[in-house]
Amino acid sequence: MRVLVAMSGGVDSSVAAARLVAEGHEVVGVHLALNRNPEAYRSGSRGCCSLEDSLDARRVADTLGIPFYVWDFSERFHADVVEDFLAEYAAGRTPNPCLRCNEKIKFAAVLDRGIALGFDAVATGHYARLEWAGDEARLYRAADAAKDQSYVLGVLTQEQLRHSLFPLYGTEKPQVRAEAAALGLRVASKPDSHDICFISDGDTAGFLNRALGERDGEIVDTAGAVVGHHSGHHQFTVGQRKGLRLGVPAADGRPRYVLGITPATNTVVVGPREGLSVSVIDAIRPTWAVAAPRLGTWRGLVQVRAHGAAMPCSVTAGGEGVRIVLDDAAQGIAPGQAAVLYDGDLVVGAATIAETG
Incomplete structure (x- = not known):
C-alpha cells in the first residue's frame, strides 16, 4: 500500500x-x-x-x-x-x-x-483505533486513555476514515x-507540542486582541448590575473564572464565572458556579463517522472537550441538528465547542454546539 x-x-x-x-x-x-x-x-x-x-x-x-x-x-x-x-x-x-x-x-x-x-x-x-466491519471503517478510542485523541478525530467522515491509518x-x-x-x-x-500552533508565545488573549482589536465593554451580573469592565468580549469564554478583574465582589463572597457572552452589546455576564449547569445541548452541522447517520433518538455518550469525560446522554438527531439531553447536568459547556458522540468506545459523529440550556 x-x-x-x-x-x-x-x-x-x-x-x-x-x-x-x-x-x-x-x-x-x-x-x-x-x-x-x-x-x-x-x-x-x-x-x-x-x-x-x-x-x-x-x-x-x-x-x-x-x-x-x-x-x-x-x-x-x-x-x-x-x-x-x-x-x-x-x-x-x-x-x-x-x-x-x-x-x-x-x-x-x-x-x-x-x-x-x-x-x-x-x-x-494520532492515538485512536481504526477497525473494519465489512466496508465500514470504524473509529474507536485508543488503548491509552490518557493519550486518546478520538475526540479531535470525531469530525472525520466515513470516506475520510476509509483512507486513514493510525x-x-x-x-x-x-x-x-x-x-x-x-x-x-x-x-x-522530544517534548510533546502544546498550545495553539499559530500562537507561538501561548498568549491567546493577546493574539485575539491584536487580530480583533480592543473595545471597552461591561461585565454584568445576572441582575444586570455592572460589576466590572473589559476591553473585548473575545477575551472570555463560558466557564472562565480567572482574569475577570471584577470591581464589585459578590454579595455572598463566592467566586463568579462567565455565564454568557453577548457580542452585539460587547457584554459579559458573570454569576455563581451553579449558573453554568447544562442539561440540554443543541448542536448544528452534524458529521457522521459511521457509514449510516444515527437519526432519531438513541442512547449514547457525548464528550465536549479533548480531555473531558464522556457523559451518558440521550441523542435526538435530524438532518440539520442534534439535541443532546444529559443524564446528569454538566458545567462550563460553551457554544462553539464540538460535541463528539460515542456508542461505547465507537465514535459515531460530531456536531458544533450552538446553544445550551
Missing part, C-alpha cells in the same frame, strides 16, 4: 512512519507548513509548526530511508483554521482549532492531494518513546 505520512517532527508521527516502513508499505513523509507567521518558525516555538520541527521530520525520514517533502498549506490553513478561530471568538463562541485542522487540512486538503497523487491512505501519529492505536506513550530510541531517532525524548 502507498501511504502518505503526515510528519509533524514529533515522536508520535515518527514512530507511526517507522511502523509502516517495517510493515513493508511504500511510505512517503510530508511535513505541513501551515503558519504564515514567521515567529512560529523560530527554534523553540511552542506549537508544532516550527522550523525545528520540519528539520526533525526530515532527519527522521532520512533515518528511515523514505522520501520526504514539505507541503505549503499556509493559505488554506489561514482561511480554514485561523480565520475560523477568529470569527468564532468574535461571535462569542469557543472553537477548537486542532479539531478544525484535522477536519479541513490533514484529512481533507492533504488526503485530497494524496489520493490525486496515487496514495492509498494518509497516516498520522498506527499507534494500541500503544501507550512510554512504549512509543522506547521504540523511537531503539530506532535511533533523535525525537525519542
Whole structure:
C-alpha cells in the first residue's frame, strides 16, 4: 500500500512512519507548513509548526530511508483554521482549532492531494483505533486513555476514515518513546507540542486582541448590575473564572464565572458556579463517522472537550441538528465547542454546539 505520512517532527508521527516502513508499505513523509507567521518558525516555538520541527521530520525520514517533502498549506490553513478561530471568538463562541485542522487540512486538503497523487491512505501519529466491519471503517478510542485523541478525530467522515491509518492505536506513550530510541531517532525524548500552533508565545488573549482589536465593554451580573469592565468580549469564554478583574465582589463572597457572552452589546455576564449547569445541548452541522447517520433518538455518550469525560446522554438527531439531553447536568459547556458522540468506545459523529440550556 502507498501511504502518505503526515510528519509533524514529533515522536508520535515518527514512530507511526517507522511502523509502516517495517510493515513493508511504500511510505512517503510530508511535513505541513501551515503558519504564515514567521515567529512560529523560530527554534523553540511552542506549537508544532516550527522550523525545528520540519528539520526533525526530515532527519527522521532520512533515518528511515523514505522520501520526504514539505507541503505549503499556509493559505488554506489561514482561511480554514485561523480565520475560523477568529470569527468564532468574535461571535462569542469557543472553537477548537486542532479539531478544525484535522477536519479541513490533514484529512481533507492533504488526503485530497494524496489520493490525486496515487496514495492509498494518509497516516498520522494520532492515538485512536481504526477497525473494519465489512466496508465500514470504524473509529474507536485508543488503548491509552490518557493519550486518546478520538475526540479531535470525531469530525472525520466515513470516506475520510476509509483512507486513514493510525498506527499507534494500541500503544501507550512510554512504549512509543522506547521504540523511537531503539530506532535511533533523535525525537525519542522530544517534548510533546502544546498550545495553539499559530500562537507561538501561548498568549491567546493577546493574539485575539491584536487580530480583533480592543473595545471597552461591561461585565454584568445576572441582575444586570455592572460589576466590572473589559476591553473585548473575545477575551472570555463560558466557564472562565480567572482574569475577570471584577470591581464589585459578590454579595455572598463566592467566586463568579462567565455565564454568557453577548457580542452585539460587547457584554459579559458573570454569576455563581451553579449558573453554568447544562442539561440540554443543541448542536448544528452534524458529521457522521459511521457509514449510516444515527437519526432519531438513541442512547449514547457525548464528550465536549479533548480531555473531558464522556457523559451518558440521550441523542435526538435530524438532518440539520442534534439535541443532546444529559443524564446528569454538566458545567462550563460553551457554544462553539464540538460535541463528539460515542456508542461505547465507537465514535459515531460530531456536531458544533450552538446553544445550551
